[in-house]
Each structure stands twice: as C-alpha cells, then as structure tokens.
Amino acid sequence: MTAAVAVIGEGRPRQARGVVLDRAFEWLCFGAASLLLTALAGVVISLTIGGWPALAKFGPAFFFSAEWDPVAEVYGAAGAVTGTLVTSALALLFALPLALGVAIFLVELCPARLRRTIGTAVELLAGIPSIVYGMWGLFVFAPWFVKHIQLPIMMSVEPGSIWERLTAGVPNGAGILTASLILAIMILPFMAATLRELLLTVPSQVRESAYGLGSTTFEVVGKVSLPYIRTGAVGAVMLGLGRALGETMAVTFIIGNAHGLPTSIFASGSTIASTIANEFAEASGVLHTGSLMALGLVLFIITFIVLALARLLIGKQVHG
C-alpha cells in the first residue's frame, strides 16, 4: 500500500510533464487544423466579397451567359466553365487507362530490376513545372499534333456532316483537344504513382492465393487487386481531376484562349484558370476584377463538388 503510493508519488512529476506536453501537442494539432479551416473560409469569403460586384450586377445570368466583353463590361462564366469541364473530363478519359496500365505493369509485370527506375521516372514527371508542359505543348506538341492528327482528321471527314462541324478549327494545334491531351500527360504521372502505391498495398497472400488457384495475371488484377484498391483509386482519380480543373499555365498556352462556348474539339476555348491568368494582371475596372474573382469562386465550387462526389463514391463502396 505504502509502496504503491510511493510509486505513484515518484511517478507524478514525469506524468505531469507528459500531461503538459500532451496538452500542448493537442493544441498544436488543433491549431494546425483550425488554421487550415480559417484559411479556407478566408478564401471563400474574400472570393465572394471580391466577386460580389459582378454577381450582384449580372445575377444568375453570370453563370449561364457565355458573353465576355471587357469593353462593354458584360461578363458571363458559361464559356470558361464549359471549357474547364470539357478539358478536364477529356483529360481524365485519356489519362485513366494509361495510368492504370502503368501502375499494373509496374506492380504485376515489370522485372524487379526495372521497377525502381520506371517508378522514379514516373514520379519525376510529376515534378515538371506546368509552364514547361505549356511551352513544350505550344512549340513541340502542337505542330506534331497538327501534322499527324488534326489535319488527317479534318481532311477525312465528310463535308457537311456533323463530324465536319465537330472537327472544325484552325489547323495550328491550339484548341480544346490539344489542351486536354497536355492535361492528360500532366495528371498521368500523379495518378499512376498513386495507383501504383495503392496496388502495392494489396496483401501478397491474397494475390498469391489467386495465382495459386490458377488465375491469370489479368484475372488477378481485374478480380482481386482492383476491387481491393477501388476506394483509394477513386480518390486518386478525383485528385487527378482536381489538378486538371485548376491547371493554369499549360492550358493557357495551348487552348487558344477564345471566350465563348467551344463548338468543336479543335476549336479554341478557355478555362476558368486560363481566363484569370490572362486577364487578372491588367484588369482595372471593378466589374472586370469582380468577374474574375467570381470565376475563381465558381472554380472553387466545382472543385468542392468534385471532392464531395468522390467522398460519396468512396463512402458507398466501403459500405456496399
């Protein structure tokens, strides 16, 4: 009894210090988390305040009008929003199968010797600055694209058909499709690296069991590995989409920067990020600046919806 008390008594100083440190640690973590929330709220509030002149002036028409006329001071977000959604969706369409292919090759098929090299190369690709992709896209990729893809397609479509309208455009490689392809290349390494990490988390017992039961590689990947990682995979895809939505410089260089709704895959368009990058530095009027801020708010909302959808999908899969 006395011995026990003595032990507690002896232990107290150390325990007290532990409690203090623990408290401090809790507060530090809480502070970090709430700082993030504060910053987020700050961004939303300042975007709303900044964009308010435009939102108040144009009302809901701001979201549905594709007119963008800095001289007459009439602004609408529809063109930029459409450009953003179309390029991001196309980029995801191109990048996802490739990213899956890279990841599966690295985990299941690649000789161990090459695995590290290719894995590192993929991760390095993710570190290339966006402006480099833009320059490369404009000076290297666009001319190649015109010669080998755009012109053959434009010349092979039947005159007067719907295809002609969908492939109309200036034959210099600047447009929606090129921007989507550049975006796909940009989000590919990120998605491939994440998917590879996810595939590596599949327990080897599970995979080996499947192989032991006589499954082919295709069956193991399709029926064991992919279902195992699908939750994380959705997250990876959504993060890729998030990057595509907000990508600025590379798109600005290659999309052709025409306001209004794009009418074909080779037509020039604009995205929210490219419009802001193009015009913010020189925008002087309250309405012009306000409209660009409001565009930023729209992008924020779109990104929020994408993340919310991702959460929803992940939640469903976990329970289902």
Add this chain to the structure above:
Amino acid sequence: MIRRTFLGLAATLALAACGGGDKPDAPASGAQISGAGATFPAPLYAKWAELQQAETGLQLNYQPIGSGGGIKQIKARTVAFGASDKPLKPEELGADGLAQFPAVIGGVVPIVNLPGIAPGGIRLDASALADIYLGKITRWNAPALTALNPGVALPNLPITVVHRSDGSGTTFLFTSYLTAAAPQWAQVGANDAVAWPVGQGGKGNDGVAAYVKQTPGAVGYVEYAFAKQNGMAHALLKNAAGQFVAPTAPAFAAAAAGADWSQAPGFYLLLLNQPGAEAWPITGATFILMHKTQANAATGKAVLGFFDWAFNKGDPAADDLAYVPLPADLKARVRASWAEIVGPDGKAVAGPAS
C-alpha cells in the same frame, strides 16, 4: 564621377525646372527606389538601373506586374512610381493627385505568315486590318487586299486571326488604333482586352508569335521590340499621310516627333495615326505615374533623378534593346513637367540642385 554626373544633372534640371534652390546636391549614394507596372519596358528599366547603379549607386526595385497592377500599386502608394503602357486620362490623374510622363516610345507591328511573300511584302491599311479582325475578310486573296497590293500574288489561303489572350497594353494600342482609324471597329471598341469577334488568343508576345509562325495564313500583332528581336515577318501599314511605311525605329521616332504634346495635359496622347510621311501609325509611349505630392522628397527626387539619367545617357541602351528613345523636345517638355511634383513642403523635389 558621381560628382560630375550630378553637376551635369543639376545643370539640366536648372534649365527645365523651377522652384527652390535649397536641395542637397545628390540623392544619397545607395538610395533605393521601388516601382511596379508594365512588363513591356521592364527589360529597359532593368538595363537602365544596372548602368545607373554602377555609376551612382542608385538601386531600383522594379516589379513587372502589368500596367493594371502598376496603376493599383501607385494609387495605394506602395511604390515610388507606377508604370503603365496605357496613359491615364487627365481626370483620373487629377482624382488621385497623380503626375504622368512618357518614358520611352514603343509600338505595335502586325505580323503575318504568308508562304511565298517576303517580310514587308504585303501592304495593309486600317480598314483592311479592322475587317480582317472583324472576320469580314477571310481570305488573303480577297478583293480588298489585292487592291492594296497591286502586283503581289496573294495566296488563296484562309486568314487565321491571332490576338493577345492576356490583358495587355499592346492590345490596348492596337484596338485604339483600329477604333481611331477604322469606323467599323467601333462595334468592338478599345481596351487592354476586348471581345474579339474571331481568332485565337496567344499568351504574351511569344504566344502570338508562335501561333502565327505555326499557321500558314495567320496574322497577328506584337510589340515592335519583340518583332525586331525575333525577326518576325511584318506587314507595311498605311499611315495618316497615305504612305506605306515599315516598322523601323525612325518611323516610331517620326510619329513621336510629329505629335502635338502641347495640347495633351498629363501627356495623354496615343501617337496613333500621327501626321508625317515617315510616321508609323501604331505608336505609343509607355508611361510613368507618380504622386504629385511626395511624402518623402528624397524618394521623389531619386525617381526623377533615375529618369533624368535615363534621358541623358540611356538612349544607347534603349536602341540596343529595340526601344525608341523620346525625341529631345519631348524630353525637355517632360523635364519641365517635373516641376509639379513637390515634396511635403510644397517645393519641387527635382528643383535646381544648387
């Protein structure tokens, strides 16, 4: 060396400015001034600053954040001077108590990509250029263009219109020129970004140049300095005197020389379509903005000292970088205008040094 420079400087100022004579000789060696604004003159300001720092120790911190940003910064008094490719109207200057003066001449050059036609081989006028940018003329062998180019075999190519996608003083000058010289352009108007009826937008001069180079049949417009340094294939333009001129430094200088600055309060003048057989029609100056009442006289004096040095000794550097220096009489006029920039005591900061 420093001493000699400032004696020269002081003499020039004494000629041009009026005001009290009790200022110290020179801004302290190693004085620092800050400026922000237009990107177009940034390489020249950097060069001037480098040359001048070696000579006088004056340090310039210039941030090329764009003309719009420069105007915002000077209004907020976060910098000693703002720089803008787009002059502020006298009313706007008055409202914020700002003074404005031109620093260097620049201009806009239409560039083309026409297979089989040498640089300068095609002639355009304001009306044709406006119709092209409105999408009314869509082929190079259209009657309006062949009429301007007798004896030139213009190709049967569709015209691809290229413009700047980013807000830019270049676009402001170009659209102001079309507004001034071609009545049909009124439907679009002039600004540093406009609602282009047709065409593709390239980011920056290099973006426009890349689109034009990569597209046979394209027409675009870039800064003169950029066109010269990159050897772009330019078009000849018809000026107010009815002459077709090439974009050369003398043509820009001629436009600046022919302008009547005496009728332009706050130097609000765009140099578009200036008289003179040699004058290039799309010429403009890039401007410096300062508060008329300087909170710190030494800073104001240092800024004016910087530009005074540039006007005295900066012309070769400007020529090297393909900018066009101000004509001598305009420099004198600008120096005279500095008298209205005063310190907190109401005395001209640039006043005769001794």
